[in-house]
Amino acid sequence: MRLLLINPRFPESFWSSKWALSEVLPNKRAVNPPLGLATLAALCPPDWEVEIVDENIEPIPLEPQADIVGVCGMGVQFPRQKELLAYYRGRGHYVVAGGSYASLCPEHYTTLADTVAAGESEYIWKEFCRDFQQGTPKALYHETGTVALTDSPTPRFDLLKLPRYSYVSLQFSRGCPFRCEFCDIIIMFGRKPRVKNMEQVGRELDELRRLNVRNAFFVDDNLIGNLPVAKKLLAFLKEYQDKHNYKFSFGTEASLNMAQHKDLLQLFRDAGFGWVFIGIESTDPASLKETLKTQNLHEDTLTSVRRIYSYGIEVLAGFIIGFDNDTLKTFEQQYQFITDAGIQSAMIGLLTALPKTPLYDRLKKDGRLSTLEDVHENTRPTTNVIPKNMPYDAMVDGYIALYKRLLSDREIALRLRNKLRFLGPPVYGGGYSLRQGLAIVGRLVWKGILPGGLSRIWHFLRTLPLRKSLWPTVISDWIAALSMREFAERRLMVEQAEASSVERRVDFVRSAIGGYVATGDVTLNLQQTSAPDLAVCLKGRLDGSFFKRAAPGLERLLKHTRASVTLRVDVFQAHQLAPFQELLRRLARYGDRVHIVVDERLRALVPIDSSVFNLVLARSAD
Numbered sequence: 001m002r003l004l005l006i007n008p009r010f011p012e013s014f015w016s017s018k019w020a021l022s023e024v025l026p027n028k029r030a031v032n033p034p035l036g037l038a039t040l041a042a043l044c045p046p047d048w049e050v051e052i053v054d055e056n057i058e059p060i061p062l063e064p065q066a067d068i069v070g071v072c073g074m075g076v077q078f079p080r081q082k083e084l085l086a087y088y089r090g091r092g093h094y095v096v097a098g099g100s101y102a103s104l105c106p107e108h109y110t111t112l113a114d115t116v117a118a119g120e121s122e123y124i125w126k127e128f129c130r131d132f133q134q135g136t137p138k139a140l141y142h143e144t145g146t147v148a149l150t151d152s153p154t155p156r157f158d159l160l161k162l163p164r165y166s167y168v169s170l171q172f173s174r175g176c177p178f179r180c181e182f183c184d185i186i187i188m189f190g191r192k193p194r195v196k197n198m199e200q201v202g203r204e205l206d207e208l209r210r211l212n213v214r215n216a217f218f219v220d221d222n223l224i225g226n227l228p229v230a231k232k233l234l235a236f237l238k239e240y241q242d243k244h245n246y247k248f249s250f251g252t253e254a255s256l257n258m259a260q261h262k263d264l265l266q267l268f269r270d271a272g273f274g275w276v277f278i279g280i281e282s283t284d285p286a287s288l289k290e291t292l293k294t295q296n297l298h299e300d301t302l303t304s305v306r307r308i309y310s311y312g313i314e315v316l317a318g319f320i321i322g323f324d325n326d327t328l329k330t331f332e333q334q335y336q337f338i339t340d341a342g343i344q345s346a347m348i349g350l351l352t353a354l355p356k357t358p359l360y361d362r363l364k365k366d367g368r369l370s371t372l373e374d375v376h377e378n379t380r381p382t383t384n385v386i387p388k389n390m391p392y393d394a395m396v397d398g399y400i401a402l403y404k405r406l407l408s409d410r411e412i413a414l415r416l417r418n419k420l421r422f423l424g425p426p427v428y429g430g431g432y433s434l435r436q437g438l439a440i441v442g443r444l445v446w447k448g449i450l451p452g453g454l455s456r457i458w459h460f461l462r463t464l465p466l467r468k469s470l471w472p473t474v475i476s477d478w479i480a481a482l483s484m485r486e487f488a489e490r491r492l493m494v495e496q497a498e499a500s501s502v503e504r505r506v507d508f509v510r511s512a513i514g515g516y517v518a519t520g521d522v523t524l525n526l527q528q529t530s531a532p533d534l535a536v537c538l539k540g541r542l543d544g545s546f547f548k549r550a551a552p553g554l555e556r557l558l559k560h561t562r563a564s565v566t567l568r569v570d571v572f573q574a575h576q577l578a579p580f581q582e583l584l585r586r587l588a589r590y591g592d593r594v595h596i597v598v599d600e601r602l603r604a605l606v607p608i609d610s611s612v613f614n615l616v617l618a619r620s621a622d
């Protein structure tokens with residue numbers, strides 16, 4: 001039996017760290033590998049041939065040799081997941097849908113897949129494999145009971161292309177005891193944390209060691225959900241590393257109340273945790289009470305963050321704006337806190353109501369859900385929540401202005417200095433060899449610092465402390481901040497894509513390739529909707545100079561507006577390949593807004609890297 005498992009491409013967001021990965025870090029393509037698929041692979045019968053393809057680092061196979069194609073996905077991946085399911089099903093493969101969104105809303109997949117696997121996979125996937133081999137697979141496998149994590153196998157890390165990720169994911173627990181109103185984790189995994197045993201963790205670490213992994217990320221939604229067990233884990237991790245004389249550099253997600261336990265912080269430090277992601281959300285007690293995030297109310301948030309810093313552990317944090325209690329003044333409060341706390345990776349989102357959460361139910365009852373479709377991308381300036389105490393448009397403008405303010409060179413440096421004053425000897429040492437580290441610094445300076453001119457050079461230099469042990473922190477903060485800035489510049493801060501600006505730039509493209517348009521070899525069609533799109537259709541014999549002429553205009557359109565470009569290839573000849581690829585190379589930086597449609601007959605002739613561009617898989621007649 002041959003099984004192909006696919007992790008669909010994510011839409012780009014602050015989380016993608018695209019600039020950092022493509023310009024600064026060596027040979028990396030994505031932040032985390034698809035751990036769920038590696039676990040699924042481990043649950044298959046031993047004689048099954050399993051392949052994992054992550055579209056975030058590599059193109060999907062268009063003609064796979066597979067009996068079953070399984071496509072997973074979170075909510076943000078749903079549009080691409082749908083496309084992939086339809087494509088492979090259309091080619092005659094048996095398709096299975098799974099992942100967190102299918103677990104939360106299996107009803108959305110009824111017509112999309114032959115089988116839907118909803119919920120934790122440990123028991124239901126084995127059942128599916130058995131049924132499939134006997135020729136009696138069911139349409140839905142829905143785990144509604146409790147899965148003991150002690151039954152979870154060691155993920156098939158060997159099937160992942162680990163060197164292409166900055167961290168390797170592993171998981172110790174599922175579930176969280178808290179009850180934040182907006183959270184879908186507790187809907188999926190429950191409020192009683194379940195954990196693996198230490199022997200399992202040891203086996204996973206053995207495998208990571210065998211694969212020479214150093215940077216590892218515990219993807220648990222709250223590693224300290226069960227405090228006594230979390231302490232046991234941390235002690236075990238330290239002991240394991242001492243015993244094998246092998247150092248990991250760990251990171252994880254945990255709730256802010258970790259700051260109340262000094263013994264826990266020491267254990268985190270001793271175990272090699274260099275950073276932790278915390279959902280701070282808001283520092284306004286009224287907003288926290290409203291959203292039932294009471295675990296953040298134990299003490300002043302700044303004091304908590306600084307205490308964590310004092311153990312040499314970095315804090316990355318999530319923030320939310322748009323609670324009922326929030327007003328336009330909230331933006332200033334969030335700015336002040338993020339700056340004082342020196343949090344460089346501040347992931348700010350507008351409050352979004354995810355299906356099946358208590359927040360969703362409440363707002364639906366109150367008639368405060370808008371009909372915007374995509375509610376899953378929480379770093380784009382849209383939400384399905386109609387705010388209570390501020391106009392929607394003013395909230396979106398405030399959101400963009402806040403990011404713009406936080407990502408100036410001066411503010412990046414200010415946050416860094418505010419953090420360094422409280423940071424104990426850092427646990428995080430970079431995780432790279434000296435040679436790799438020097439190469440990273442070189443690329444950061446060359447591609448990130450120098451292009452910012454004298455002002456950025458000055459701000460960078462004034463963040464370099466005398467204590468050399470803090471330099472990796474400074475370097476990684478600048479990489480993170482410039483990566484966020486690069487994304488924000490392309491996606492949030494570009495001039496509003498108002499009609500005249502887009503039209504002006506499309507006119508520029510039209511005049512550069514006017515001769516080809518006149519002969520009908522190319523058609524241009526601009527759709528001026530809320531998301532403008534320029535459709536370029538290649539219909540005739542085009543020489544190399546066409547691609548050279550088209551490239552600068554298309555590049556500028558993508559750079560200076562929020563418009564997208566759809567390239568439709570209806571006619572193509574082998575000699576066009578080199579200039580066409582050169583055109584794609586220039587547009588790759590904006591690949592998430594470039595959709596490429598290749599006539600089915602030409603797909604072998606025109607290879608498109610679907611991990612860079614949106615390769616549209618609809619059939620040509622669609």
Ligand code: SF4
Nearest residue numbers: 176178179180183221
């Ligand atoms: S602490 Fe995090 S995982 Fe737990 S309920 Fe709140 S948002 Fe969800």
